[in-house]
Structure formats: structure tokens, C-alpha cells
């Protein structure tokens with residue numbers, strides 16, 4: 202249900218931050234605007250247009266749930282396993298790369314919540330202590346862990362449980378808590394999409410900051426009130442529930458592409474504009490709804506989990522991980538997988554990043570003579586982790602998607618034939634697969650190289666903005682030297698990723714030969 | 716808009732539930748995971764199997780333990796992970812009754828399973844799933 206923005210006692214209302222245009226220069230966007238595209242733009246600007254994507258996705262989700270529980274319990278023949286682990290993941294990263302966060306826009310988990318909010322308005326505010334990325338980081342790592350432990354990629358039933366749990370948790374959180382609490386603080390897919398969308402070429406942004414300077418309603422954040430109401434209630438079109446105030450919004454972080462701000466803005470001053478992918482990662486200072494990300498430990502931890510999680514998720518698919526599991530098992534005498542997997546997760550998601558980032562920041566400190574502490578430097582440079590992390594996710598998920606994109610055809614044909622007893626879609630064409638691995642390998646390398654270049658470029662841009670000691674005269678040269686340890690660090694991640702992608706894919710669900 | 720939303724939403728939920736019911740009925744027409752009605756013993760050369768062409772020997776016996784001879788046999792290899800094209804083996808009965816030989820292409824290392832379906836001459840059939848864990852990448 203739509204709710205008015207309610208100011209939290211210790212937080213500044215987003216509209217209290219002066220619009221950029223009031224303090225800085227007027228900014229007018231003239232780049233490509235998706236909302237200006239004939240027909241498509243008109244459709245997207247209409248309130249409720251999101252349903253055009255959400256309803257088909259909800260429909261597909263229901264089919265997947267049914268097939269997960271009642272279809273064949275063989276992953277390659279099951280729509281839930283296939284669409285979740287091959288098509289959904291592959292399309293998410295490709296759409297983020299080529300467009301923006303359109304998967305959050307089409308998110309089906311929001312439909313039951315909308316229905317629930319029609320019956321009952323949530324009363325509570327999301328707990329203050331949890332207004333950060335830690336709950337989502339915990340869930341993100343939890344899903345990666347469950348994926349390896351339960352071999353979700355090979356298990357339709359558990360995949361179905363995961364989808365249903367997702368619907369249930371989204372419904373529960375947003376039935377109890379106001380605004381978009383689930384998207385902003387809980388959803389691990391959302392956090393993945395937010396980070397990935399920082400590298401997208403499209404961004405929801407204001408057309409002309411001068412229009413915002415003269416705006417008195419600020420409907421993009423407050424929502425549009427009933428014009429005949431004295432009290433401003435009820436709100437007939439909600440504003441941004443993720444606390445992103447358009448004139449101060451910078452980039453795609455935390456933006457679900459829900460278009461509520463577009464529907465609410467009375468001046469039609471918001472569009473979906475083309476921009477330089479990744480540029481937002483190089484801007485420092487306060488961002489609406491995000492605060493100062495370079496000072497947020499939770500944001501740095503999210504970037505670390507995103508990047509090292511990408512490597513771990515790919516590493517877990519190749520033979521050396523089984524050798525590692527077996528050697529831990531024989532050294533410790535353990536015969537169950539979860540403690541061994543926990544040790545591997547701790548090694549790759551905590552110890553390895555701490556050591557590598559600590560050594561890199563220390564080297565930079567020495568080279569550039571920064572006064573800045575190592576932790577502060579790591580937090581400031583954390584956004585530069587995102588491009589290489591995204592490159593690894595892209596390479597991994599694009600591999601599965603591009604090599605198996607057409608397998609959905611025979612699996613769907615088979616499901617229809619078995620469900621209805623008639624081959625309405627024809628007999629299964631099992632010979633359909635996807636692109637040859639050799640072609641996809643070249644694409645994977647391209648994604649990894651893009652990630653490497655992006656990470657080094659972001660690190661260099663951020664380091665150029667450092668406060669250098671006054672005795673340093675040639676700032677450009679020192680900034681370049683300061684970047685060298687980060688470049689070596691990213692090169693190490695790149696080489697590790699290339700090594701992983703070069704290993705024969707060994708998708709083994711068995712542990713200890715069991 | 717709100718009214719239109721409810722209407723569209725209710726309609727889509729209704730259609731969704733219908734599909735759920737239809738797909739949910741699938742099990743009544745096809746078992747989700749084939750259960751063995753006879754026995755199939757599979758050996759590979761090389762053993763353990765590696766990626767690439769692999770020789771298969773399948774010995775079929777019926778529920779009484781007698782050789783299951785003159786059967787039409789289909790062998791479909793799949794990986795545990797979704798999104799991989801299945802591999803079909805070409806099988807022929809050898810000189811020994813109930814023993815069939817052929818080759819299958821394991822296109823990738825990892826866990827595989829074989830779906831074996833054999834139709835006998837007198838209407839009997841054997842349908843079973845044989846796990847092939849840990850096909851080694853060369």
C-alpha cells in the first residue's frame with residue numbers, strides 16, 4: 202500500500218538535501234532516453250506498466266514451481282532447475298550489461314506483496330540496526346553456500362523450495378514493514394542486481410535539474426497525494442520507496458527500475474538515460490538513499506562478497522575444489538560436507554580477501570605516502586572490486602546460458618507432452634543446445650578482460666581523488682604509482698578467473714566420491 | 716488503475732493456478748524418476764569413464780534374472796546440471812544374450828546419469844536410471 206514518507210528521527214529527509222542544481226551547475230541530460238522511444242517509452246511511462254513484465258514472469262514462476270515439485274526430478278529435464286540456474290542467471294547478467302536493472306523491474310515476488318498491502322498496510326519501520334547491507338550479505342552468502350551444499354543446480358525439488366521461500370519471505374517482510382524493506386535490505390538477488398547495474402549503460406535520472414530546483418511537491422520521493430485531500434492522504438501514486446531522491450540520486454545503486462518516481466513526477470522530468478557504465482563507482486561523497494558509500498563497511502563487505510563469491514562460485518565447479526575438499530577431509534577426519542564447505546567459504550570469502558586487500562592497501566600506502574589507514578583505503582577503493590566481480594559472474598553465467606540456451610525448447614516440449622498427453626509444441630528436440638564451447642570461451646575471456654580494465658580504471662580514478670601529502674608535486678605520477686598495487690591485485694584475480702575458466706567444467710555433486 | 720491492477724492480477728493468478736494444476740498432474744502420466752523394473756548392469760571402458768567417446772556394455776536381466784534378449788534399447792546420457800545437451804548411445808546386442816554394446820560421448824567431466832529404456836519382444840520393458848558419478852575430464 203502506498204505510504205507517505207515518514208521522517209525517521211535520526212535521519213535527514215532526502216528532500217532536505219539541497220537538489221544538485223541548487224548548489225551546483227544546472228545539468229540537462231540530452232543523451233538517449235528509453236522513455237522517449239516511440240511506443241515503448243509511452244508504455245513504460247504509464248502507471249502499472251511494470252505489470253506487463255511482472256505478470257508473465259509470475260506465470261513462468263508458477264510453472265517452474267509446479268514442475269519443481271511434480272515434474273521429473275532430473276535437473277536437465279526440469280523447467281525449475283533449467284530456467285533458474287541456466288536462463289534466469291544468464292539473462293540477468295546479460296540484461297544488466299546491455300541495459301539496466303530490468304529484472305528487478307519485472308520481479309514477480311512483488312506481486313503477492315502488492316496484493317497483501319491492499320488488504321493490510323504494514324505498520325512497522327524496518328529496524329534501525331538492520332538498515333544496512335548486512336542482512337542481504339548474510340543471505341547472499343547463505344544462498345551460495347546452500348547452492349554448493351545441496352547441489353541446487355542438480356536438484357529441482359530444492360530449487361522449488363528456494364523459489365517458494367523467496368516468495369514467502371518477500372511477502373512476510375513487506376507485509377510487516379513499510380516501504381521497500383525487502384528490496385533495499387533483505388533481497389540478495391536485489392543486491393546482486395544493484396551492484397551489477399552500476400555497470401549498466403542505462404540509468405533512471407532527472408532530465409533537467411533546474412526543473413527540480415523549482416519543484417515544490419517533490420512527488421518523486423513523497424508520492425502523489427490525492428489532489429482533493431487536505432491532509433496529503435491518501436497517496437495515489439507512491440514515490441521512491443528505496444529512499445532515492447531523484448535530484449540527488451547518483452547512479453543505479455539501490456534502484457529497482459520500478460518507475461514509481463517516473464509515474465509520480467508531475468513535471469515528467471525523469472527518464473531512463475544512457476550514461477557511461479561504471480562511472481558512478483568513481484563518484485565520492487553523499488548519495489541519496491545510500492549515504493557515503495566509501496565510509497560504509499557493509500557496502501565494502503557486499504562488494505567483497507560479490508567479487509570473491511563470483512570466483513568461489515566458479516571455482517566450486519571445477520576438479521581442484523574436490524581435491525581441496527578431500528584433502529581437508531583426510532587432514533581432519535571429517536566425513537560430512539558442511540564443516541569442510543564452511544572452511545572453504547571462510548578461506549575464500551574472509552581470509553583471502555582480507556590478506557589480498559590488506560597487502561594491496563599497505564603497498565599503496567607505502568608507494569604514495571598516504572596518511573589514510575589501510576581499512577579506510579580499502580573501503581574507499583571497494584567500488585573498484587565490482588567490475589572484475591561482475592566480469593567473473595558474466596563469464597560464468599554466460600557460459601551456462603550461451604551453451605545451453607536452446608535446451609529450454611525440448612524441456613518445455615517434454616513438459617507439455619507429459620502434462621497434457623499431447624505434443625502440442627512438437628516432440629522434444631533433444632539435439633538443441635547452444636553455442637559451441639570454443640566460441641563461448643572467447644566471449645568469457647572478453648568479459649573477464651572488460652572487468653579487469655574496469656576495475657583498474659575505477660581504482661585509478663578513485664586514487665587520483667586522494668588527498669595527497671602537500672609535499673607531493675606530481676600528483677598524476679604518484680596516483681599512477683599508487684594504482685600499481687591495485688592493478689597487480691586485479692591482475693591476480695583476472696589470472697585466477699582465467700585459470701578457473703580454463704579448467705574442464707566438472708560439475709560434480711558428489712563429495713568424497715560418495 | 717488500482718481496479719485494473721486487481722482485475723489483471725486476479726486473472727493472472729487464476730490462469731497461473733490452472734497451469735499449476737495442469738503441470739502438477741504430470742506425475743500421473745509419467746513417473747518423475749524411472750524406477751527399475753528389471754536390472755541393467757553397466758560397465759565402461761575406460762573405467763572410470765573419462766570425457767569423450769566411451770565404450771559401454773549393458774547387461775539386461777528381467778525381473779526373474781533371465782537375460783533380457785532381442786530388446787530395442789535406448790540409452791540417454793545427461794549431466795546432473797541443467798542446460799547440457801543429452802548424449803545418446805548407439806547400442807547393439809552382442810553374441811551373448813542380453814548383453815548390449817555401444818559407445819556414448821561424455822561431452823564434459825562431472826556427474827552423469829544414464830536413462831536406459833529397453834523394450835522386449837513380448838511387451839515387457841525395462842526402464843532404469845544408472846548414475847555415473849565423476850566422469851573424469853581428460
Ligand code: SF4
Nearest residue numbers: 413416420421447466
Ligand atoms: S518530483 Fe520531479 S521535478 Fe520534482 S524533484 Fe522529483 S524529479 Fe524533480
Ligand code: SF4
Nearest residue numbers: 441456457459460462
Ligand atoms: S522509484 Fe526509486 S527505485 Fe524506483 S526507479 Fe525511481 S529511483 Fe529507482
